Amino acid sequence: MKKIIIIIITLVLFGSCKKDEPAPIVVPIITSINPIQGNPDTEIAINGSGFSTVVSENIVKFNGVVAKVSSATSSTLIAKVPISSGSGLVEVSTSKGSANGPSFTYIPDIFVGGIESNGSKFVGKYWKNGVAVNVTNGTNNVTIYSIAVSGNDVYLAGYETVGSVKVAKYWKNGIENILSDQSKDAFCYSIAIDGTDVYVAGSEFNGNQYVAKYWKNGISVSLTNGQVSAEAHGIAISDGNVYVTGQEALPAGPLVAKYWKNGIATSLTDGKYDASAWSIVVSGNDIYISGYEDNGVNYARYWKNGLTNALSYNGNNIVDQIDQIVVSGSDVYVAGRQSKTALYWKNGIAVPLTNGSNLSFAHSIFLYGSDIFVAGNEFNGTAKVGKYWKNGSAVNLTNGFFDCSPWGIIVR
Template identity: 45%
Template sequence: MKKRLLFRSILFVLLTVSLFSCEKDSTTDSNTKPSASVYVAGYELNGPGYVAKIWKNGVSTNLTDGTKNAAASSVFVSGSDVYVAGYESNGTKDVAKVWKNGVSTIILSDGAENTYASSVFVSGSDVYAAGIEITGTSGTGYTAIVKVWKNGVSANLTDGTLPADAFSVFVSGTDVYAAGYEFNGTKNVAKVWKNGVATNLTDGTKNAAAFSVFVSGSDVYVAGSESNGTENIAKIWKNGASTNLTDGANTASARSVFVSGSDVYVAGFAFNGNRYVAKIWKNGVSTNLTDGTKNAYAFSVFVSGSDVHVAGIERSGIDYAAKIWKNGVATNLTDGTNEAAAVSVFVK
């Protein structure tokens, strides 16, 4: 479903996938560390349909065969196992699922309604995913229920009375957090759910959304955006208290947050008056990843040691190419011949 893909990857930002905890690298001896591998989840148009993909160190593997639309939205590595969340069409409906080591392992819905998994997180032997189930279509009784699945069993975070969405899940100890938004009848309210209980991050007077949640110790960080009435402001919340990353002169959005030690990294993008620029903020100070001559968006950040990895897209000709930046240096994952996106990065 092309419109759905574009909605989640690009167009939804004008309204206003997950990052995860880092495991320490094992060592082969006291002096030698194995090289970290970089995993990226996303999708690419291939003929008639979108293909869900994962890249490991720049080498791509298709998770689907391209005969039906699909997309990968989130990647998490636990031990030697690689988990990817996303969806694949069954020909009639889009079905949320989790792939483990390239195999469609956990089917999150029965295919009766459209469902989408936006984020995956593994804690011990438990696999969590967050996303939505959609019933109907807009204008004809459309509803969207926010869900968190644990090992394939779903729990509803909203009742479907009003549209809502979840874009990120994070597990800390026995606590399960999700970030997203819910419509209040007039505006979208940025929310974080902890163990199913919602906390509003915004007051509902202006449109807002939360795209990423990260827990460090007792602190809960959320990245997202809120409208100032005319433009969207990139924001981060720490324990519910917000900080603006942009001044609201031009629209912007914070899409991913990662905490490493005392440093807080946020990936996102901002309009420069002519084009969207992919950006990263470290402790509130921004750095441009692109020069602003072509539209570009950063969707995901992961910090490993001293290396900062960012996944996103940049316009290449008439389509978008999937890209990854390491310490600000870009590598193309696709050549721009077909529309593609890199939406989640994990390093292990």
């Protein structure tokens, strides 16, 4: 009888010990992802095991950037590729642990803003990865000079000719925002987004002269008093400061290139010759501005903190056109044109994009990693073909039946 009791107690104790053992920890494991490459916002299936069935309990990262998870099972997560995340490992974390999966190849989105003729009128549009999106209906002629992208929102700035009046506007996701009163000519040349604020630089006729100004969320801020002609061309926002480039005439007539910081003007030229400032970049404590001075010797140039850097091509100092400037570290890039050749300069050294046999333009430049993107056009004998160049290789945006002028490019 004692032996039976001992055996029963032993079995009870053994059974109690088994019940007290903790459940095994199920850590996440990634076995595959599909697809393995894609653009921002592409939905990716992450396959494996050990995922939480509660969406919010799964933290997914692409190359270290947190992604939005839309659905979850224990074996599959669906997540969107974060904007500007770049290429790198996919990671899943739960309360139980973390796992690294295969590497994902990030393909950036390429946005190009501009205009294309429909045979009778110029239509405002942008191209996303080569696919055109019209923002105007072709009833009136439109000119687009600038593009900005923030999140999933696409902004274009320019003007629309309504009757005999040029109306300053910007478009957000195809919805127009009228900036001028539509009674006198007005133009928009550049747009910048800072958080939820929209800044547009341009000019508006006051009945006597053009006034340089910018609009913040549709409210105009005049930079000149309207007694002499002036224009605002480029705009940049840095640390809450508003920088605008442009030109203002002297009473005697010559145009002075200048920029305004929070409305305070700084002249870049002395007024001996016509000059104008176009694009601006603020990098740390340095201010870079592209423009020109028509002194008969040097035309295209950029200024760094007010100091002139002349640009030339094949020994020719009279460069025909200068446009956007961008900066990466200590490297300075400027897009432009000499005679028929579209080109850009890197630290003052010209890099031609076309061979000079057909008239071509380079209007905008953007740097993405080690890649250099330039937007412009080239005449094909019939029309100007809209295109961009990636590291010198051309990608056509239009079929060449009608004129097209891309003026801005953004890659992210």
